[in-house]
Amino acid sequence: MPTELWSSPATSPVAWGWLSGLSILALILRTFALNQQLWFDEIITLLDSVRFPLREIVTHYNGQNQHTLYSILAHGSIRLLGEHSWTLRLPAVLFGVACVPALYFFARLVTSNAEALAACALMTVNYQHIWFSQNARGYTAMAFWALLTSIFFIRFVSRGTGYDWVLYGITAALGIYTHLMMMFVVAAQAVVYLWMLFAAARSDGRLPRRGFGLAHGFGLAIVISFLLYAPVIPGILSHTVGPAREHVRYQWASPLWALAELVRGLRTANAGGWLALAFGGCIALGGLVSYWRQNRFLVALMILPGVVTAAGILATSHNFWPRFFFFEIGFALLIVARGAILMARFVARSLGASKSAASVAGATLIALLVLASLVPLRAAYVYPKQDYLGAMRFVQHRRQPGEQIATAGVVAIPYQRYYGQPWPMLETSAQVDNLLAGEHGTWLLYAMPDSIRTSEPELWHEIASKFSLVRRFGGTLGGGDIYVAHSNDNLANTEDR
Secondary structure: OOOOOOOOOOOOHHHHHHHHHHHHHHHHHHHOOOOOOOOHHHHHHHHHHHOOOHHHHOOOOOOOOOOHHHHHHHHHHHHHHOOOHHHHHHHHHHHHHHHHHHHHHHHOOOOOHHHHHHHHHHHHHOHHHHHHHOOOOOHHHHHHHHHHHHHHHHHHHHHOOHHHHHHHHHHHHHHHHHOOOHHHHHHHHHHHHHHHHHHHHHHHOOOOOOOOHHHHHHHHHHHHHHHHHHHHHHHHHHHHOOOOOOOOOHHHHOHHHHHHHHHHHHHHOOOOHHHHHHHHHHHHHHHHHHHHHHOHHHHHHHHHHHHHHHHHHHHOOOOOOHHHHHHHHHHHHHHHHHHHHHHHHHHHHHOOOOHHHHHHHHHHHHHHHHHHHHOOHHHHHHOOOOOHHHHHHHHHHHOOOOOEEEEEHHHHHHHHHHOOOOOOEEOOHHHHHHHOOOOOOEEEEEEOHHHHHHHOHHHHHHHHHHOEEEEEEOOOOOOOOEEEEEOOHHHOOOOEO
């Protein structure tokens, strides 16, 4: 089997020191401003899962917002430390920090110590990784399990020891129990393994002696996942299959929309905007080509899970959320680290620099990328993901005696069930007419106007024609701004916050 490039020399004390320092820095960056207000998905996670008794968390499937293993860990966190935003997010923080050493140990199986530490440094300060590490959902956990399963995959292929396939099966099952999308990652890894077996058989004329060993790991992952999900399989089927897929929201099911959102997020999170994005794309392309020349199976192991996930989403008509591909971040940063070092060395050598000077140039470019990554972090710490509280306090402060307050769209659940506000949710044009029939004005809070416009066009027509925007409260969640409108045109003010 073609695994001669997949070896890992022992790490030095200096490397351990760097890795420890980066892990500590990662923890600091992910705990700063951790107690900011929750956004919609976090609120739903808390209300519909984490607050429930443990036996209900593991035996009820309340919808695709359920990340079961995360809910179990968050439940334990708030039981031990009290219910706060930071305790709900604590498991995401810990998994986010754990991704740094996980990325290092994966990278040491496939590349040099310098590139491994460079990738870890980029992850430590990466805006998206910090954002998701402060998000009470299972995405950093899934990224961690994707790295860990890849480690055991490579270790088994390289050494063929029994406990590696056992560890693979356990970690793959835990990943699936964290998020059902992890099934696509495991499926992609199975495809890579079959490809390697086929290539080995063509090369040697027979299958390698330990060829089917990892199949035991895939089987173990299936068995454990089935046992963990057994109590909720009917609920999963009712929410994921059948003719009525209510979770699909028009443009959110489009791959082109997801790609545009991904590009927008990367451009926003990188100093320099489009120029930085283009430069980063060139670096990533160079790194990808280099890894392909090194080992095409390795590239497949890193890239194919994303491709299979995209195919699975299309096949199930699911929303094409960019966050479903967050598990790829470790592999992407490793590719970027390779590309940056190679580009800097190539330029230095082209200018006549010595080999040692070229190495310094590579380290310098990585350091510049790390410094550039620090620039957008201010937004993650200063602004909430969604500013429900800012909009609520604004309306309460500006509200005149007799004026009513109503909601529309997804903001209704947070305000009614989490913040305890008795504000009605508008769903029909008749409700709007009844609300405006009184002598006093009406305040309206809503979010995601495109969703209201496409799913409830009549309601949106009433809102657009009878309310004027007063203030928009922004946050770091793309498209998650909270809009405050009033039925009195004289209050119109498009000032954003």
